[in-house]
Amino acid sequence: MPTPPLNIALFGSKFMGKAHSNAWLQAGHFFDLPRRPALHTIAARDADYLERFAKQWGWAGWTTDWRTAISDPVVDLVDIGTPNHLHREQALAALEAGLAVACEKPLAGTIDDAREMRDAARRTGVPTFVWFNYRRAPALALAHQLVAEGRLGRIYHVRAAYLQGWGGPDTPLGWRFQKSRAGSGALGDLMAHTIDLARFVTGDEIAEVTGAIEERFIKQRTRPDDPTKKGRSSVDDAVLFLARFRGGAVGSFESTRLATGIKNSNRIEIHGEQGAVRFNFERMNELEFFDGNEPPRTQGWRTIQAMHEAHPYAANWWPDGHWLGYEHTFANQAADIVVALSGADPIVPIPDFEDAFTTQRVMEAAVQSARHRTSVKLSEVT
Numbered sequence: 001m002p003t004p005p006l007n008i009a010l011f012g013s014k015f016m017g018k019a020h021s022n023a024w025l026q027a028g029h030f031f032d033l034p035r036r037p038a039l040h041t042i043a044a045r046d047a048d049y050l051e052r053f054a055k056q057w058g059w060a061g062w063t064t065d066w067r068t069a070i071s072d073p074v075v076d077l078v079d080i081g082t083p084n085h086l087h088r089e090q091a092l093a094a095l096e097a098g099l100a101v102a103c104e105k106p107l108a109g110t111i112d113d114a115r116e117m118r119d120a121a122r123r124t125g126v127p128t129f130v131w132f133n134y135r136r137a138p139a140l141a142l143a144h145q146l147v148a149e150g151r152l153g154r155i156y157h158v159r160a161a162y163l164q165g166w167g168g169p170d171t172p173l174g175w176r177f178q179k180s181r182a183g184s185g186a187l188g189d190l191m192a193h194t195i196d197l198a199r200f201v202t203g204d205e206i207a208e209v210t211g212a213i214e215e216r217f218i219k220q221r222t223r224p225d226d227p228t229k230k231g232r233s234s235v236d237d238a239v240l241f242l243a244r245f246r247g248g249a250v251g252s253f254e255s256t257r258l259a260t261g262i263k264n265s266n267r268i269e270i271h272g273e274q275g276a277v278r279f280n281f282e283r284m285n286e287l288e289f290f291d292g293n294e295p296p297r298t299q300g301w302r303t304i305q306a307m308h309e310a311h312p313y314a315a316n317w318w319p320d321g322h323w324l325g326y327e328h329t330f331a332n333q334a335a336d337i338v339v340a341l342s343g344a345d346p347i348v349p350i351p352d353f354e355d356a357f358t359t360q361r362v363m364e365a366a367v368q369s370a371r372h373r374t375s376v377k378l379s380e381v382t
Protein backbone atom coordinates (compact mmCIF):
# COMPACT_ATOMS: atom_id res chain seq x y z
CA MET A 1 0.00 0.00 0.00
CA PRO A 2 1.37 3.47 -0.81
CA THR A 3 2.28 5.61 2.23
CA PRO A 4 -0.47 8.18 2.86
CA PRO A 5 0.45 11.86 2.47
CA LEU A 6 1.10 14.07 5.50
CA ASN A 7 -1.91 16.39 5.48
CA ILE A 8 -1.03 19.88 6.65
CA ALA A 9 -3.28 22.68 7.91
CA LEU A 10 -1.48 26.03 7.89
CA PHE A 11 -2.73 29.00 9.94
CA GLY A 12 -1.66 32.39 8.57
CA SER A 13 -1.36 33.34 4.92
CA LYS A 14 0.88 36.39 4.72
CA PHE A 15 4.66 36.50 5.24
CA MET A 16 5.03 33.13 6.97
CA GLY A 17 1.98 31.78 5.13
CA LYS A 18 3.94 32.12 1.90
CA ALA A 19 7.26 30.96 3.39
CA HIS A 20 5.66 27.80 4.81
CA SER A 21 3.49 27.02 1.76
CA ASN A 22 6.63 27.19 -0.36
CA ALA A 23 8.59 25.12 2.18
CA TRP A 24 6.12 22.21 2.21
CA LEU A 25 5.95 22.24 -1.60
CA GLN A 26 9.71 22.42 -2.09
CA ALA A 27 10.47 19.83 0.61
CA GLY A 28 8.34 17.34 -1.28
CA HIS A 29 10.17 18.12 -4.51
CA PHE A 30 13.79 18.34 -3.40
CA PHE A 31 13.98 15.74 -0.60
CA ASP A 32 13.35 12.04 -0.76
CA LEU A 33 10.83 11.92 2.10
CA PRO A 34 9.09 9.01 3.83
CA ARG A 35 5.74 10.82 3.35
CA ARG A 36 4.71 13.47 0.86
CA PRO A 37 3.64 16.74 2.52
CA ALA A 38 0.15 17.64 1.20
CA LEU A 39 -1.22 21.20 1.33
CA HIS A 40 -4.62 20.33 2.78
CA THR A 41 -6.11 23.49 4.37
CA ILE A 42 -5.03 27.10 4.66
CA ALA A 43 -6.70 29.21 7.39
CA ALA A 44 -6.60 32.97 7.95
CA ARG A 45 -9.04 35.89 8.17
CA ASP A 46 -9.78 37.36 4.76
CA ALA A 47 -11.99 35.04 2.67
CA ASP A 48 -11.42 36.71 -0.73
CA TYR A 49 -7.65 36.79 -0.30
CA LEU A 50 -7.65 33.20 1.01
CA GLU A 51 -9.52 31.84 -1.96
CA ARG A 52 -6.96 33.38 -4.30
CA PHE A 53 -4.07 32.31 -2.07
CA ALA A 54 -5.29 28.69 -1.97
CA LYS A 55 -5.52 28.59 -5.77
CA GLN A 56 -2.12 30.21 -6.27
CA TRP A 57 -0.26 27.91 -3.88
CA GLY A 58 -2.20 24.70 -4.45
CA TRP A 59 -4.00 24.38 -1.11
CA ALA A 60 -6.86 21.86 -1.46
CA GLY A 61 -9.12 23.88 0.84
CA TRP A 62 -9.32 27.12 2.81
CA THR A 63 -11.24 28.42 5.82
CA THR A 64 -11.62 31.55 7.93
CA ASP A 65 -12.24 29.34 10.99
CA TRP A 66 -9.03 27.52 11.94
CA ARG A 67 -10.94 25.28 14.39
CA THR A 68 -12.66 23.47 11.52
CA ALA A 69 -9.23 22.39 10.25
CA ILE A 70 -8.33 20.97 13.66
CA SER A 71 -11.52 18.90 13.78
CA ASP A 72 -10.98 17.54 10.26
CA PRO A 73 -10.02 13.86 10.83
CA VAL A 74 -7.63 13.68 7.87
CA VAL A 75 -5.37 16.54 9.04
CA ASP A 76 -2.05 15.25 10.49
CA LEU A 77 -0.11 18.40 11.30
CA VAL A 78 -1.05 21.96 12.26
CA ASP A 79 1.41 24.63 11.17
CA ILE A 80 1.06 27.94 13.03
CA GLY A 81 2.18 31.12 11.22
CA THR A 82 -0.03 33.68 12.98
CA PRO A 83 0.84 36.59 15.31
CA ASN A 84 2.32 35.52 18.64
CA HIS A 85 -0.76 36.01 20.87
CA LEU A 86 -2.59 33.30 18.86
CA HIS A 87 0.07 30.59 19.19
CA ARG A 88 -1.12 29.31 22.58
CA GLU A 89 -4.80 28.87 21.73
CA GLN A 90 -4.11 27.31 18.34
CA ALA A 91 -1.35 25.00 19.59
CA LEU A 92 -3.33 23.81 22.62
CA ALA A 93 -6.36 22.99 20.45
CA ALA A 94 -4.18 21.03 18.01
CA LEU A 95 -2.31 19.16 20.76
CA GLU A 96 -5.55 18.21 22.53
CA ALA A 97 -6.77 16.80 19.20
CA GLY A 98 -3.56 14.73 18.98
CA LEU A 99 -2.19 16.62 15.95
CA ALA A 100 1.51 17.29 15.52
CA VAL A 101 2.27 21.02 15.70
CA ALA A 102 4.90 23.13 13.93
CA CYS A 103 4.74 26.62 15.46
CA GLU A 104 6.44 29.83 14.43
CA LYS A 105 8.88 31.53 16.79
CA PRO A 106 8.83 32.93 19.38
CA LEU A 107 7.02 30.01 20.99
CA ALA A 108 4.57 32.57 22.41
CA GLY A 109 4.17 36.26 23.20
CA THR A 110 4.49 35.68 26.95
CA ILE A 111 6.32 33.20 29.14
CA ASP A 112 3.01 32.12 30.71
CA ASP A 113 1.59 31.19 27.30
CA ALA A 114 4.83 29.44 26.38
CA ARG A 115 4.83 27.42 29.63
CA GLU A 116 1.26 26.27 29.00
CA MET A 117 2.26 25.15 25.51
CA ARG A 118 5.31 23.30 26.83
CA ASP A 119 3.15 21.61 29.51
CA ALA A 120 0.51 20.58 26.96
CA ALA A 121 3.21 19.09 24.72
CA ARG A 122 4.57 17.13 27.69
CA ARG A 123 1.10 15.96 28.76
CA THR A 124 -0.10 14.87 25.33
CA GLY A 125 3.23 13.49 24.11
CA VAL A 126 2.41 14.81 20.64
CA PRO A 127 5.43 15.78 18.46
CA THR A 128 6.08 19.53 18.35
CA PHE A 129 8.44 21.69 16.28
CA VAL A 130 9.32 25.39 16.31
CA TRP A 131 10.41 27.27 13.18
CA PHE A 132 13.83 28.48 14.23
CA ASN A 133 14.65 28.20 10.55
CA TYR A 134 18.09 29.86 10.57
CA ARG A 135 19.55 26.68 12.11
CA ARG A 136 19.05 25.17 8.69
CA ALA A 137 21.12 27.57 6.65
CA PRO A 138 23.86 25.12 5.56
CA ALA A 139 26.63 27.46 6.78
CA LEU A 140 25.13 27.61 10.29
CA ALA A 141 24.45 23.89 10.40
CA LEU A 142 28.14 23.49 9.47
CA ALA A 143 29.17 25.82 12.32
CA HIS A 144 27.13 23.64 14.70
CA GLN A 145 28.91 20.53 13.39
CA LEU A 146 32.39 22.08 13.67
CA VAL A 147 31.77 23.06 17.31
CA ALA A 148 30.32 19.61 18.10
CA GLU A 149 33.42 17.98 16.54
CA GLY A 150 35.61 20.03 18.90
CA ARG A 151 37.24 22.12 16.14
CA LEU A 152 36.88 25.27 18.28
CA GLY A 153 37.80 23.60 21.57
CA ARG A 154 36.66 25.33 24.72
CA ILE A 155 34.38 28.27 23.87
CA TYR A 156 35.35 31.67 25.31
CA HIS A 157 33.20 34.24 23.52
CA VAL A 158 29.80 34.38 21.82
CA ARG A 159 29.04 37.69 20.10
CA ALA A 160 25.61 37.74 18.54
CA ALA A 161 23.44 40.43 17.02
CA TYR A 162 20.28 40.51 14.95
CA LEU A 163 19.97 43.91 13.30
CA GLN A 164 17.22 45.27 11.05
CA GLY A 165 16.47 48.86 10.12
CA TRP A 166 12.83 48.95 9.00
CA GLY A 167 11.21 50.08 12.26
CA GLY A 168 11.66 53.85 12.04
CA PRO A 169 9.03 56.50 12.92
CA ASP A 170 7.21 56.09 9.58
CA THR A 171 6.50 52.42 10.14
CA PRO A 172 2.83 52.04 11.14
CA LEU A 173 1.50 50.44 14.31
CA GLY A 174 1.15 46.86 13.01
CA TRP A 175 0.79 43.90 15.37
CA ARG A 176 4.57 43.75 15.83
CA PHE A 177 4.39 47.02 17.83
CA GLN A 178 1.46 45.98 20.05
CA LYS A 179 2.36 44.18 23.28
CA SER A 180 -1.08 42.52 23.45
CA ARG A 181 -0.44 40.74 20.13
CA ALA A 182 3.34 40.45 19.85
CA GLY A 183 4.27 40.14 23.54
CA SER A 184 7.50 42.03 22.87
CA GLY A 185 9.26 43.90 20.07
CA ALA A 186 12.81 43.25 18.90
CA LEU A 187 13.07 40.70 21.72
CA GLY A 188 10.55 38.19 20.34
CA ASP A 189 10.86 39.21 16.71
CA LEU A 190 14.66 39.01 16.40
CA MET A 191 16.41 38.15 19.67
CA ALA A 192 14.50 34.85 19.91
CA HIS A 193 16.37 33.76 16.76
CA THR A 194 19.70 34.99 18.15
CA ILE A 195 19.30 33.12 21.44
CA ASP A 196 18.30 29.94 19.59
CA LEU A 197 21.32 30.25 17.28
CA ALA A 198 23.76 30.78 20.12
CA ARG A 199 22.38 27.71 21.92
CA PHE A 200 22.38 25.67 18.70
CA VAL A 201 25.87 26.51 17.47
CA THR A 202 27.61 26.28 20.86
CA GLY A 203 25.58 23.28 22.07
CA ASP A 204 25.67 25.07 25.43
CA GLU A 205 22.99 26.72 27.58
CA ILE A 206 22.80 30.26 28.92
CA ALA A 207 23.04 30.16 32.72
CA GLU A 208 22.78 33.86 33.56
CA VAL A 209 21.63 37.08 31.90
CA THR A 210 22.95 40.42 33.11
CA GLY A 211 23.06 44.09 32.17
CA ALA A 212 19.99 43.96 29.92
CA ILE A 213 18.68 47.17 28.37
CA GLU A 214 15.37 47.53 26.57
CA GLU A 215 14.59 50.77 24.74
CA ARG A 216 11.39 52.05 23.12
CA PHE A 217 12.61 54.96 21.01
CA ILE A 218 9.38 55.56 19.10
CA LYS A 219 6.40 55.85 21.40
CA GLN A 220 3.63 56.77 18.92
CA ARG A 221 3.03 55.28 15.49
CA THR A 222 0.43 55.81 12.77
CA ARG A 223 -2.60 53.57 13.12
CA PRO A 224 -3.02 51.31 10.07
CA ASP A 225 -6.84 51.45 10.39
CA ASP A 226 -6.85 55.30 10.43
CA PRO A 227 -3.63 56.92 9.13
CA THR A 228 -4.83 60.35 10.41
CA LYS A 229 -4.42 59.07 13.98
CA LYS A 230 -1.53 57.80 16.08
CA GLY A 231 -1.51 55.03 18.64
CA ARG A 232 0.88 53.90 21.37
CA SER A 233 3.70 51.57 20.43
CA SER A 234 4.02 49.33 23.49
CA VAL A 235 7.07 47.17 22.78
CA ASP A 236 10.87 47.46 22.81
CA ASP A 237 12.52 48.75 19.64
CA ALA A 238 15.89 47.43 20.80
CA VAL A 239 17.22 45.01 23.40
CA LEU A 240 20.77 44.21 24.55
CA PHE A 241 22.21 41.95 27.24
CA LEU A 242 25.27 40.07 28.42
CA ALA A 243 25.24 36.40 29.31
CA ARG A 244 27.22 33.63 30.96
CA PHE A 245 27.01 30.11 29.58
CA ARG A 246 27.04 26.95 31.69
CA GLY A 247 30.30 25.85 30.04
CA GLY A 248 32.00 29.10 31.09
CA ALA A 249 31.73 31.18 27.90
CA VAL A 250 30.57 34.79 28.04
CA GLY A 251 28.29 36.36 25.46
CA SER A 252 26.91 39.66 24.22
CA PHE A 253 23.54 39.89 22.50
CA GLU A 254 21.93 42.79 20.63
CA SER A 255 18.73 43.08 18.60
CA THR A 256 17.10 46.10 17.07
CA ARG A 257 14.69 47.12 14.34
CA LEU A 258 16.30 50.58 14.23
CA ALA A 259 19.73 49.71 12.79
CA THR A 260 19.45 52.36 10.09
CA GLY A 261 20.93 51.14 6.82
CA ILE A 262 20.89 47.47 7.75
CA LYS A 263 18.35 45.14 6.15
CA ASN A 264 18.60 41.73 7.77
CA SER A 265 21.89 41.11 9.51
CA ASN A 266 21.65 38.04 11.72
CA ARG A 267 25.23 37.60 12.91
CA ILE A 268 27.11 35.37 15.27
CA GLU A 269 30.80 35.13 16.06
CA ILE A 270 32.26 32.48 18.33
CA HIS A 271 35.84 32.29 19.61
CA GLY A 272 37.20 29.09 21.11
CA GLU A 273 40.57 27.94 22.41
CA GLN A 274 41.41 26.25 19.09
CA GLY A 275 39.44 28.17 16.52
CA ALA A 276 36.63 30.55 15.68
CA VAL A 277 33.63 30.90 13.37
CA ARG A 278 31.60 33.86 12.18
CA PHE A 279 28.41 34.15 10.14
CA ASN A 280 26.26 36.97 8.81
CA PHE A 281 22.92 36.18 7.18
CA GLU A 282 23.59 38.93 4.62
CA ARG A 283 26.09 36.43 3.13
CA MET A 284 24.16 33.39 4.23
CA ASN A 285 25.99 30.79 2.14
CA GLU A 286 29.35 31.56 3.69
CA LEU A 287 30.88 30.49 6.97
CA GLU A 288 34.13 32.10 8.06
CA PHE A 289 36.37 29.70 9.95
CA PHE A 290 39.69 30.20 11.70
CA ASP A 291 41.59 27.03 12.55
CA GLY A 292 44.05 27.77 15.35
CA ASN A 293 45.71 24.37 14.87
CA GLU A 294 47.10 25.25 11.47
CA PRO A 295 50.80 26.25 11.29
CA PRO A 296 51.22 30.01 11.89
CA ARG A 297 52.79 30.44 8.43
CA THR A 298 49.47 29.72 6.69
CA GLN A 299 47.04 30.44 9.50
CA GLY A 300 44.18 32.83 8.72
CA TRP A 301 40.44 33.20 8.29
CA ARG A 302 39.00 31.19 5.43
CA THR A 303 35.60 31.70 3.84
CA ILE A 304 33.83 28.42 3.27
CA GLN A 305 31.14 28.51 0.61
CA ALA A 306 28.79 26.01 2.25
CA MET A 307 27.15 24.74 -0.94
CA HIS A 308 29.13 21.58 -1.61
CA GLU A 309 27.36 18.26 -1.21
CA ALA A 310 29.61 17.72 1.82
CA HIS A 311 27.72 20.52 3.61
CA PRO A 312 24.46 19.93 5.49
CA TYR A 313 21.36 20.12 3.22
CA ALA A 314 23.36 21.32 0.19
CA ALA A 315 23.23 17.98 -1.63
CA ASN A 316 19.44 18.31 -1.85
CA TRP A 317 19.66 21.51 -3.86
CA TRP A 318 21.86 22.73 -6.70
CA PRO A 319 25.39 21.93 -7.89
CA ASP A 320 28.24 23.38 -5.82
CA GLY A 321 28.39 27.17 -5.83
CA HIS A 322 24.75 27.84 -6.79
CA TRP A 323 23.47 30.00 -3.94
CA LEU A 324 20.61 29.17 -1.64
CA GLY A 325 18.27 31.79 -0.12
CA TYR A 326 16.03 32.55 2.83
CA GLU A 327 13.31 30.19 1.60
CA HIS A 328 15.63 27.17 1.63
CA THR A 329 15.99 27.39 5.41
CA PHE A 330 12.24 26.77 5.69
CA ALA A 331 12.19 24.00 3.08
CA ASN A 332 15.06 22.30 4.92
CA GLN A 333 13.08 22.48 8.15
CA ALA A 334 9.87 21.21 6.51
CA ALA A 335 11.81 18.21 5.19
CA ASP A 336 13.37 17.57 8.60
CA ILE A 337 9.93 17.69 10.24
CA VAL A 338 8.62 14.98 7.89
CA VAL A 339 11.73 12.88 8.59
CA ALA A 340 11.40 13.36 12.38
CA LEU A 341 7.71 12.37 12.27
CA SER A 342 8.72 9.09 10.67
CA GLY A 343 11.00 8.39 13.65
CA ALA A 344 14.32 9.06 11.88
CA ASP A 345 16.89 11.72 12.81
CA PRO A 346 16.71 15.12 11.10
CA ILE A 347 19.96 16.50 9.60
CA VAL A 348 20.38 18.82 12.63
CA PRO A 349 18.14 18.89 15.73
CA ILE A 350 14.75 20.64 15.47
CA PRO A 351 13.68 22.64 18.52
CA ASP A 352 10.46 21.29 20.06
CA PHE A 353 8.23 23.17 22.55
CA GLU A 354 10.49 22.07 25.42
CA ASP A 355 13.56 23.46 23.67
CA ALA A 356 11.84 26.66 22.52
CA PHE A 357 10.65 27.20 26.10
CA THR A 358 14.32 27.35 27.14
CA THR A 359 14.84 30.14 24.59
CA GLN A 360 11.71 31.85 25.94
CA ARG A 361 13.15 31.65 29.48
CA VAL A 362 16.28 33.48 28.30
CA MET A 363 14.03 36.15 26.74
CA GLU A 364 12.17 36.46 30.06
CA ALA A 365 15.47 36.69 31.96
CA ALA A 366 16.42 39.62 29.70
CA VAL A 367 13.10 41.35 30.45
CA GLN A 368 13.60 40.90 34.20
CA SER A 369 17.23 41.95 34.06
CA ALA A 370 16.26 45.16 32.21
CA ARG A 371 13.30 45.89 34.49
CA HIS A 372 15.14 45.36 37.79
CA ARG A 373 18.61 46.36 36.59
CA THR A 374 20.01 43.14 37.92
CA SER A 375 21.48 39.76 36.98
CA VAL A 376 19.03 36.92 36.50
CA LYS A 377 20.00 33.27 36.82
CA LEU A 378 18.12 31.02 34.41
CA SER A 379 17.41 28.66 37.29
CA GLU A 380 15.19 31.46 38.71
CA VAL A 381 13.04 31.64 35.56
CA THR A 382 10.75 28.62 35.45
Ligand SMILES: NC(=O)c1ccc[n+]([C@@H]2O[C@H](COP(=O)([O-])OP(=O)(O)OC[C@H]3O[C@@H](n4cnc5c(N)ncnc54)[C@H](O)[C@@H]3O)[C@@H](O)[C@H]2O)c1
Residues within 6 Å of the ligand: 011, 012, 013, 014, 015, 016, 017, 043, 044, 045, 046, 066, 080, 081, 082, 083, 084, 086, 104, 105, 106, 131, 132, 133, 188, 189
Ligand atom coordinates in the same frame (compact mmCIF):
# COMPACT_ATOMS: atom_id res chain seq x y z
N1 LIG B 1 10.99 32.30 11.25
C1 LIG B 1 11.05 33.51 10.71
O1 LIG B 1 12.06 33.87 10.07
C2 LIG B 1 9.89 34.45 10.87
C3 LIG B 1 9.79 35.59 10.05
C4 LIG B 1 8.64 36.40 10.19
C5 LIG B 1 7.67 36.08 11.11
N2 LIG B 1 7.82 34.97 11.92
C6 LIG B 1 6.77 34.61 12.91
O2 LIG B 1 5.63 34.14 12.18
C7 LIG B 1 4.42 34.54 12.82
C8 LIG B 1 3.57 35.32 11.80
O3 LIG B 1 4.31 36.43 11.35
P1 LIG B 1 4.06 37.04 9.88
O4 LIG B 1 5.19 37.96 9.62
O5 LIG B 1 3.75 35.97 8.91
O6 LIG B 1 2.74 37.90 10.15
P2 LIG B 1 1.76 38.52 9.04
O7 LIG B 1 1.15 39.71 9.68
O8 LIG B 1 2.48 38.67 7.75
O9 LIG B 1 0.65 37.37 8.85
C9 LIG B 1 -0.19 37.00 9.90
C10 LIG B 1 -1.25 36.06 9.37
O10 LIG B 1 -2.05 35.62 10.48
C11 LIG B 1 -3.41 35.70 10.10
N3 LIG B 1 -4.26 35.85 11.29
C12 LIG B 1 -4.30 36.89 12.14
N4 LIG B 1 -5.25 36.68 13.06
C13 LIG B 1 -5.80 35.48 12.78
C14 LIG B 1 -6.83 34.70 13.36
N5 LIG B 1 -7.48 35.13 14.43
N6 LIG B 1 -7.13 33.50 12.81
C15 LIG B 1 -6.45 33.05 11.73
N7 LIG B 1 -5.47 33.75 11.13
C16 LIG B 1 -5.16 34.94 11.64
C17 LIG B 1 -3.49 36.90 9.19
O11 LIG B 1 -4.67 36.83 8.41
C18 LIG B 1 -2.21 36.71 8.37
O12 LIG B 1 -2.47 35.83 7.30
C19 LIG B 1 4.85 35.34 14.06
O13 LIG B 1 4.86 34.48 15.16
C20 LIG B 1 6.27 35.79 13.73
O14 LIG B 1 7.07 35.99 14.89
C21 LIG B 1 8.90 34.17 11.79
